[in-house]
Amino acid sequence: MQADLRRPSKGDRTRRRLLDAAAALLARDGPAGVSLSGIAEAAGLRTGSIYFHFGSKDELVATVLEEGLRESLRHLDDALQPHPAGDAGARLWAAVRAHLDALVELSDYATVVLTMPEPDSDASVATYHSLMQRYRSRWTGLVEDAQRSGAVAAGPEPRLVRDLLFGAMNAVAGTRLRPGRTPADCAAAVRELLAGPLGPLPGGMTATPVPPRDRACGPWHPPVVTTWTSDECAAHWGVQVGTWNSYVSRGQAPAPLPDPGPGGRKVWDADAVRAFSRPGVGRRRESAESAAVLEELRAAADAPRERRRELLRAGREAGCEVSAMAAALGVSRHTAYAWLKD
Known part of the structure; x- marks a missing residue:
């Protein structure tokens, strides 16, 4: 792996301080015992500084x-x-x-x-799940x-x-x-x-392979993993295949399994698809919190970009639809998604 010789910027160093502080607190107290204010205090920063680097506590934990x-x-x-x-x-x-x-x-x-x-399957931990699948797959191959x-x-x-x-x-x-x-x-x-x-x-010892013994409970069988194609995943979510693929590309749906299915097609763990919360389902669109965020977004249409990104992230946490937030800001949905990924 080629080393990155670029000198870390002040922002890079601040981001690293936040990650190190979060890792230390999470290792000691677990996610339930950690707050953004506690992470900021441990890093010697103000709580608001976190939002320049991470949109939420979930995103910070996922990055760790x-x-x-x-x-x-x-x-x-x-x-x-x-x-x-x-x-x-x-x-x-x-x-x-x-x-x-x-x-x-x-x-x-x-x-x-x-x-x-194991974190719940949602967009903030999609990369984590993909990396964990890759790590486990490498070990299985070895x-x-x-x-x-x-x-x-x-x-x-x-x-x-x-x-x-x-x-x-x-x-x-x-x-x-x-x-x-x-x-x-x-x-x-x-x-x-x-x-x-x-x-x-x-000491010159040698090992002799021992044949497996019959078990009283019978032979062990690996668990059967039910896999679905993109067509089956889309049908379960009640969307078009193109929409399903868009969800996957944006991290709003589970990542495909590392090993392809018949014919080399991508397949998904059916249980993971069932457990994943589909975008737009079960969200608190009408909550007072989400309504307040949308109102702030409308008022911030001419605010600096960083402020609008911060409000977008807050809106996502409150359950606002990205399309509704984009309309409130007067930008395209594509632009809103790009800002959320920055």
Whole structure:
């Protein structure tokens, strides 16, 4: 990854202070115990300064989550780069070490990603969900390759192995890392537990694969994920396919699954589509709060752009339709969406 040699501006530094403060407070208190005023105080800023960088608390939390995942992906890419694709065992071990290093080096960011409940699917966390799918998919592929090469037992379902590894690594690293226990120690322990073919064990020990035993409760079967095409998603939401695709492109609908369906078509997790709140449904269009925001927007038609963007964000939180806010400001809906994304 090419380094960005641009000198951080004052705005960049302020944004970083806010993100670091939010990550520390979220790691300590969880999302319910954190407020924008508390984040601003921890960063040594006024609460109003936050709105120059983030439209809402949800957007700030989502950005913290994205930062943690992006850096975790960077650690993974850097760790895998020296290992050829044919050396599946070494690649899996390198990924284990990269995950453990990320937990320690990213600290508060990693704690937030790993300990917060899965956020609801909405536009503010669409990028986070996409990054999380990418991270999990990368790990699933590493486990599958290691199973095919004989580096780990081929019996368990790859996603189950992946999640068991995540559980073990997350439990012993990060904020729970005991004195004297390093990421290298944890990685070596995981390496030994992965049956030995990743490298020689201490003292010349060898590992013999143990055949899976029958379970009293019967064989384990992976959960069945029902997938929908764009046509099926659009039909469920009661919109045209073009409208559905527009929602997806703007982050107003779930992202497609990383693995394509039959014929290479994009597919979506049906449960995620059912749970996602469709734009315009269940919003408080007639609330006193949204009406007050629309009135402010009408009065601010000639105000500086930053003020109008701030009011747009407040209106979105209040449940106002973007088209209604655009009309109040006297701009196109496309312009309003662009300002919300800036």
